[in-house]
Amino acid sequence: KAGVTQTPRYLIKTRGQQVTLSCSPISGHRSVSWYQQTPGQGLQFLFEYFSETQRNKGNFPGRFSGRQFSNSRSEMNVSTLELGDSALYLCASSFAGGSTDTQYFGPGTRLTVL
Amino acid sequence: GNSVTQMEGPVTLSEEAFLTINCTYTATGYPSLFWYVQYPGEGLQLLLKATKADDKGSNKGFEATYRKETTSFHLEKGSVQVSDSAVYFCALYQAGTALIFGKGTTLSVSS
Numbered sequence: 001k002a003g004v005t006q007t008p009r010y011l012i013k014t015r016g017q018q019v020t021l022s023c024s025p026i027s028g029h030r031s032v033s034w035y036q037q038t039p040g041q042g043l044q045f046l047f048e049y050f051s052e053t054q055r056n057k058g059n060f061p062g063r064f065s066g067r068q069f070s071n072s073r074s075e076m077n078v079s080t081l082e083l084g085d086s087a088l089y090l091c092a093s094s095f096a097g098g099s100t101d102t103q104y105f106g107p108g109t110r111l112t113v114l
Numbered sequence: 115g116n117s118v119t120q121m122e123g124p125v126t127l128s129e130e131a132f133l134t135i136n137c138t139y140t141a142t143g144y145p146s147l148f149w150y151v152q153y154p155g156e157g158l159q160l161l162l163k164a165t166k167a168d169d170k171g172s173n174k175g176f177e178a179t180y181r182k183e184t185t186s187f188h189l190e191k192g193s194v195q196v197s198d199s200a201v202y203f204c205a206l207y208q209a210g211t212a213l214i215f216g217k218g219t220t221l222s223v224s225s
Binding site for chain 1: 203207
């Protein structure tokens with residue numbers, strides 16, 4: 001079974017631009033979560049989608065948004081990029097996001113904002 | 115709120131040494147507990163998990179036991195290898211919330 005895939009793997013943008021990242025979950029998984037990883041803040045939860053609905057949201061500004069499609073693929077968008085948005089963005093999928101579910105992570109998208 | 119505290123690194127060991135990475139948590143209710151590993155330039159890989167008190171998760175020689183009385187989930191391995199060099203993250207999860215991670219512990223194993 002194929003794992004979680006994320007595209008692109010690397011991105012370089014400049015301040016003020018916007019960016020869209022894509023995540024394809026493991027086949028059959030309906031829950032997709034996004035995390036931001038930085039050296040200073042570690043791993044922080046952005047949001048979770050389940051059946052095309054945002055089910056949970058972390059403490060990030062409204063510039064960070066996401067969506068999920070009917071095939072469970074998900075995208076996240078960051079508008080008006082800031083230098084501090086430079087990070088590794090990780091997507092994780094699980095079957096349904098239940099209490100005993102395991103989240104499986106993709107390789108991440110490395111975003112650099114100049 | 116929920117939180118995870120794990121020992122600060124880096125941890126530097128010689129090959130075949132015994133490894134312990136401490137992890138304690140704070141949570142309401144009964145979370146599931148996880149250890150993830152991250153190799154350089156890669157995403158997170160699930161190493162092991164435990165979903166209820168006294169469960170022992172194990173994989174690739176690593177073990178961790180869910181101790182509710184001490185709110186701990188320490189990671190152990192009897193004999194580390196150079197290939198175990200990576201960053202290890204302890205995490206907890208409760209349905210309706212999100213994975214909460216510790217800061218990560220860097221392990222460096224030399225031959």
